[in-house]
Amino acid sequence: MADTPFTDLPIRLPLDMAENAGTEQRYPVDKWNPPHCGHSGMRIDAEGRWWHEGRPIARSALARLFARLLRREADGRHVLVTPVEMLDIDVDDAPLIASEVESEGAGKARTLRLRLALLDDWVTVDPTHPIRVEEGERGPRPYLDLDHGLSARIDRPAYYALAELALSEENTPPGLWSGGAFFPLESAA
Template identity: 50%
Template sequence: MPDRNAQNAPKDSLGHSLADVARLLAEKKLPPVDRWAPTNTGDSFMRIAADGSWFHEGRIIPRPALVKLFSTILRREPNGLHVLVTPVEKLDIEVEDAPFVAVEATSEGAGKDRRIGFRLNTDDYVIAGPDHELRVETAEDGSPRPYLHVRGGLDALVARSVFYELVELALAEGGERVGLWSEGAFFDFGAAAA
């Protein structure tokens, strides 16, 4: 007999429930870029624009599969710079803002029992929680700049439309602070969301 709760669970635009997302995350194996220390270094002549577009030598990389592949070998160095790293080579890459963009959010549950899953522009998934913090900074013009920690110092800028959906959820809950829970952690949107 089919599980009614699973059938009625919120799904993202690709048809994934948060249970599906959790399973996909558990199955995903990324290269161990944090353990690689190649001595051959240089410049990749690549750039990730603020909107999440990837460029090589000034031209957009048109193949999403290639961008996804490069994103798996992206690392942030202790000095804040970004590199593409393999066991034999480490190449600088310019990142204008954050290397990823959270383009969709799926919420399940409410209050302290809520889970929020994000789909990135690379079709990777992140569930906000203690290891994947959601924070809101304030841009120079006073507008909110929400970010989600993805891994190893790498963040995703949360798309404005996605952030506004989250703010609507937070306001509908009517808590003392404007913010949301996910995976047992509370993320305060602060005055930036008001």
């Protein structure tokens, strides 16, 4: 990918980051504290689609790179962070979508993993990465909490797969065990 031009990007990237746009490279965004430089002109819509200045970002490798540079600040803002700058990014709901479920074991011995669609990463549900359900305008909205203050909305097919597992176990309230903790699949409200 080194021959792909990365000009006119909304954020300044060191050359090695731009060249690794399509990889699974991890970045220590929690350790970087560069100056805040304004807004990126970017937005992530409620379906997890990335936009720049009103136009969709069509290159999935570029959106994946930006997703690996995301973190959420203590004041609730989402930001893109590199070693040299920090820019705000608008997020309509959650910045990522969890779209697939893997389950191993049953009951208290179960381990659940959810796949983050854009990143193609699998995250184990545990006390550090819990499932939570919030009441929304159109009913319950399930989320998976992630590192760096981020969250992923669990899409409908993945939520239905979780609900089917939960109903088969007949827990009250309906929910599932994973990583030694119980996660209800209904909102606390």
